[in-house]
Amino acid sequence: MDKESLVNLYKQMVLIRVFEDRSAEMYAKARIAGFLHLYNGQEAVAVGTVSALNPDDDIVVNYRDHGWALARGTDAGAVMAELFGREGGTTGGRGGSMHLVDVDRHFWGGYAIVGGHLPLASGLAYAAQHFKNKRVVVCSMGDGSTNIGTFHAALNWAKLWDLPIIFMVENNQYAMGTAYEVHSAVPMIQKAAGYDMYAEEVDGMDVLAVREAICRVADRARNGLGPSFLNVVTFRYRGHSMADPDVQRNKAEIAEWRQRDPITRFADALLDKNQITEAEIDAIQKEVEAVVDKAVDFAEHSPEPPLDSLYRDVYAHSVSNMQVAGSLIRPAQVAGRLNNGQH
Amino acid sequence: MDKESLVNLYKQMVLIRVFEDRSAEMYAKARIAGFLHLYNGQEAVAVGTVSALNPDDDIVVNYRDHGWALARGTDAGAVMAELFGREGGTTGGRGGSMHLVDVDRHFWGGYAIVGGHLPLASGLAYAAQHFKNKRVVVCSMGDGSTNIGTFHAALNWAKLWDLPIIFMVENNQYAMGTAYEVHSAVPMIQKAAGYDMYAEEVDGMDVLAVREAICRVADRARNGLGPSFLNVVTFRYRGHSMADPDVQRNKAEIAEWRQRDPITRFADALLDKNQITEAEIDAIQKEVEAVVDKAVDFAEHSPEPPLDSLYRDVYAHSVSNMQVAGSLIRPAQVAGRLNNGQH
Amino acid sequence: MAEITYREALKRALREEMQRDPNVVIWGEDIVAYAGGGAYGVTVGLAKEFPGRVRDTPIAEEAIIGIGVGAAMGGVRPVCEIMTVNFTLVAWDQIVNHAAKQRHMFNGHIKVPMVIRTPNGHGRTASTHSQNFDAWFAHIPGLKVVAPSTPYDAKGLLKTSIRDDDPVVFLEHLQLYGTKGEVPDGEYLIPLGESDYKRRGKDVTLVTWGRMAVESGKAAKTLEGEGIDVEIVDLRTLRPLDLSLALESIKKTNRAVVVEEGWRTAGLGAEIAASLQEQAFNDLDAPIARVAGLEVPMPYAKNLERATLPFADDVAAAVRAMMQKQY
Amino acid sequence: MAEITYREALKRALREEMQRDPNVVIWGEDIVAYAGGGAYGVTVGLAKEFPGRVRDTPIAEEAIIGIGVGAAMGGVRPVCEIMTVNFTLVAWDQIVNHAAKQRHMFNGHIKVPMVIRTPNGHGRTASTHSQNFDAWFAHIPGLKVVAPSTPYDAKGLLKTSIRDDDPVVFLEHLQLYGTKGEVPDGEYLIPLGESDYKRRGKDVTLVTWGRMAVESGKAAKTLEGEGIDVEIVDLRTLRPLDLSLALESIKKTNRAVVVEEGWRTAGLGAEIAASLQEQAFNDLDAPIARVAGLEVPMPYAKNLERATLPFADDVAAAVRAMMQKQY
């Protein structure tokens, strides 16, 4: 990779870190509500992965999705506006933090039902196979998402039909408060054995290691060798969500993982090889903070979604007499509250 | 095993074979309706398994359950009456062929939702662990039942909590009309690898091989070594159910498997070792046919369940004001049709 | 115009739409190998005619539907067959939290043009294999739900459903597959969300769908002999629910019986009765009655199954009771 | 008699029943380690107090409930916590085809004494995490369904549910966990299947449950100031459904509004309205009205979530409309 690309990886990780810290502030200021799952510590996973994909490869992830959207190039303002629940957000404030989306960039969204998005990802891979467009699907999930039925159903089928998909576990070793050994009986990588699926273990705190692993398995998929499984070992610095007091993990463990911080580690490596200077690092920090300032500003000024948009896109507009149906479906008591909501 | 026990295994297999052939006749005579899944060819699996279990070990199986009930010692008349849908059946005609049960013999029933009974079996194993009663649970399923989510959820959890359970696949190599290689990408035994579960492959056409395998894994479970997985390779001679024209399997394959018939094979072995005589074999055949004649006769004379029993056991009788609720729940138009149905 | 079966009408709809659009694919359990094409024979021959586009799948309804949702997101138009409606429960989360939510939750950026074909029905198949979840499907914003009662409706509605850009649950019926009716040879479509008069009459309105529309027709013949003239409104689509014809009819008859196959409490019949009494309060000379199934897990025994399910005689009895009683 | 929260009332019920019966066990996701005991704190401290009997599980609702069913068959009395009601859909087949069917299908030879505790509710959690399936649970023969609105009811009904020999779905509510009410210090039980007057009045009957019973109470205060005297019937148990008090009340008020939180079409409110118009036809001076949630996947945006959910003001508006309009 050339210097510029390497520096760009660094910059993207810093962007995610700064964006997440600011999101936490905005949550404290009650600009953001509901569940807010931050990506601090896991930045190298999304950034390394996206750097190895083509622009038209598909990405499907869980609710811990800010880093993925930002790494894929989604405008930070649109992401922050979504967290604020504003019209300028990636879903106009409908999905919120857990359901960012950017279909133009083949980012098919964050999903909040554990394991629920795995079959969808296999389905997208089927579409790639159907259209013979050489696309590869990356499906990211947490370690706690490997014990539910859809994990089995989706992986088993992907192998059976040789679908071009990469199942990537962002193994931060906790599912909310439940430690890995409490929810799983076998080492993560062994979970691929039952599907005879090609599997690798990857250092998720090393952006280049993630990038290289994705290159290898994406290649396999593009060449018709079918699905792969990656156990990407990482760690989240903060609680599960902003609602989590994080009393269950011991501080020493967290401190230890912070020693392996993907951002500082990568900065040091670049400095060693003279691929970046302290001055550039400072400049990037400033540049990124400016981007996030602008994002917050955009979100603050983005209006609430209009009330009369509520029924839009429950269904395609093409539906015959959905108006009639709508008027039957729609409760009388709120007629006043909605200007002229249509289905 | 002593001569008598060996001969008894033989007799049980013959009983199942004769019973199933007679069930087919009764279906043709429209005495039996709905789905009728016969066990011909798989007799050694249930007989060998049950012979290795204690009377208080728990058994949970799928809808192909006649052989299991008979092997466990359930009265053939009660089984046939259930197929007829009569009061004398194991559930008084409510469950029919797919839902035989004999709780006194720790036979917890046949289940008709593919994979649905696996969590129930793990739950029974949890109960054994909870009460420290040294019981072992045998959970039988078909090869086609290993691709659905509950397979994963139940096996994963059983391993995690070290439950005393044996997951046994009666691998007859077809799921209805779908051949093994069409529904599965890996050899059956490999499906245990993802759970790091002790696994064995067993010749399901050899009653003693099945018996010995069960002895080994039941021992493990009783000694706290947790769950096991058995790939018991067998074959069904008839179609999936009586509704199946069985056009998809080629006749040569069926003929080849009939060469390995568990009953004749076992008879020959016993004859070789002079543990049975031709005369005894004929006597057993006659004795078993008499048993099945009696079973059919019992079923024919067993009355239909009374209409007013319909609401019985929807709920426990203890429920406060279930009468009131009942009268609200119960449609008006049938009041006449039911004598005095109570909930 | 030829008489064909409901089964054949469905197959023709599938064939025509597969010929029309190469991205229409079909998958499900035992739809290729088993008995020449499907547990109930709807897809017989299609695998040969459309190589690679009709496939047998593992038994895993959550994947059949979930992978269908993903494929639809990616531009394929999957028609997923679930062997019977009972097994949709295994995929319930995929239907409710995924298929139905995508378009609205993602603000129109994602669409899910898929059809879930599955039969309601019974046949001495006992409690887990004889259920009816019409009310549950009809409760879900984002889903469209169709339940044809005739071969004509079956073909026209299935073609429309396959072309629809929303997820459609298409409820067929085991007891209707073999029934016959006239179906035009040429192509035609029936819009979703439009109910239909299956019989005109002046004394009482029956609001129904699916198998019970057929049973209601039988009851109407019996009642005709007794001088009771029944009007039958077949909803055809259960979501969106079109009650306009039912309301029009009640203005004339002033009496309505809602006829459904499933369990009564919180069944779809309750919604229909509740909406009708709300919108036609002053037109009603009698409370809206409901004919429904008994609220027990379906027993296998012949007499108990018969007692549990509603048939034409139950419909007739309910109508007689309504016509006799004074309010 | 002390004022305690709904959350504390539930915990006391769990503790008392675990002390009483050593076979009562609790399992669920994050009920031990996370935040000291549960995503919503109901089980805080119980794991320490009852070693080995309160356990964190893998995330696999189909197993949490399915293994619960099997354990119950084997004589254990599991109380399974599903973090929120939205995730019960993953286990839907286990609930409908297994928990609810066992006793009847096996002719009484098998019983399933288990409780599935799970909260309804919202909180800017968007479309897959803000749902209400009350109508679906209430549709299922073999299940009992409970939905308490006060700390007093929560404790008494949960204790009864744990002792009940049938599977009970116990619907708590995120918005009620922090609400306070008087709860006796001594033991008491509340039978399942009995509705309760939460307010006596003469002008109009509100039939409701759960959070909407509380919202209805607020609306009643507002309306009192306007000279409208509301009677509130809290169903408390959704299956079996006890409409006896509602019918008694309507005889007096001649007007009823059904108030529910979930989607209107085929919601439980429809069943209540349909049954009441059937049984109280001549007592009614106005059609039975329904207050319900709007039929869209729940949006995250504050204003849209607020518009989608029903609150006291919606109840008051519906009552006013009913009192003003002449029929």
Ligand SMILES: Cc1ncc(C[n+]2csc(CCOP(=O)(O)OP(=O)(O)O)c2C)c(N)n1
């Ligand atoms: C089916 C389902 N059950 C439970 C939950 C509640 N829940 C949300 S996130 C979570 C933990 C997931 O942990 P993991 O998969 O490791 O992902 P991470 O948050 O660590 O990235 C749980 C239990 C859910 N969203 N969906």
Ligand SMILES: Cc1ncc(C[n+]2csc(CCOP(=O)(O)OP(=O)(O)O)c2C)c(N)n1
């Ligand atoms: C969840 C579910 N999906 C589909 C079916 C329909 N079905 C009944 S048996 C069967 C095939 C099962 O094959 P296998 O597990 O190999 O068992 P076998 O009949 O060979 O003993 C299918 C698809 C079902 N009963 N349950």
Ligand SMILES: [Mg+2]
């Ligand atoms: Mg994790």
Ligand SMILES: [Mg+2]
């Ligand atoms: Mg098989």
